[in-house]
Amino acid sequence: MIAERVNVPRIAILCNALADEARVEIVARLLDGEKCVCDLMDDLDAGQSRLSYHLKVLKEAGLVADRREGRWSYYTLERAAFVEAGELITSLRPRASRTLKTNCC
């Protein structure tokens, strides 16, 4: 049984956070570095409450962190969570098909 070695709830949470195009867009924009909500409103053109909502989903999944400075909230990507997500996806990857010739001997 390999199934037990899979962290099902965590995979679902992380993937759920990345299941919406708007949120993936946000992540893509944050690859350029820290941004405040108003920057993101310009980049994507989305309403403020909509962005706040999606940022909250990303934050609750642990994929982004926020920092307040005066009136602004700055968001950044949480690198560790993306590393984790990659590892969890890898845990779902079946080993190479046995129908392929082995390349030994």
Added chain:
Amino acid sequence: MIAERVNVPRIAILCNALADEARVEIVARLLDGEKCVCDLMDDLDAGQSRLSYHLKVLKEAGLVADRREGRWSYYTLERAAFVEAGELITSLRPRASRTLKTNCC
């Protein structure tokens, strides 16, 4: 601009398919090898139409393939799609923080 290098729609489709615990459970079970719907009904205990529905979502995302044999439909994981998913997640991973000391010199 790094954002343009990210395949936003594909990430959303793949993650959406893995955003539901039932579907991740199915994938986890398929790690043990090909199974028919009735096998999965036993493993998870879920109704038949529910499983068909989730299998369809997984199939449309390209994560599983099916094969008909007589009355049975056998499902398997599509390794390539999981490799792709891992790469796409990696494309969202920010480079290591600049605040860490570089380990050169």
Added chain:
DNA sequence: TTGACCCATCAAAAAAACTCGATACAATCC
């Protein structure tokens, strides 16, 4: 203090996802 600004949160509406039972269909068995 007043007013402008950035943002989080709320309530309501709209849209999408999910579940369940029923039906349909093809393959097998008698």
Added chain:
DNA sequence: GGATTGTATCGAGTTTTTTTGATGGGTCAA
């Protein structure tokens, strides 16, 4: 043939997610 089995699909109902506009809190500048 008729009955049974394994599965896909449909429709209705429910639940969850997403969007939108409104409200309010905190910050800053005049």
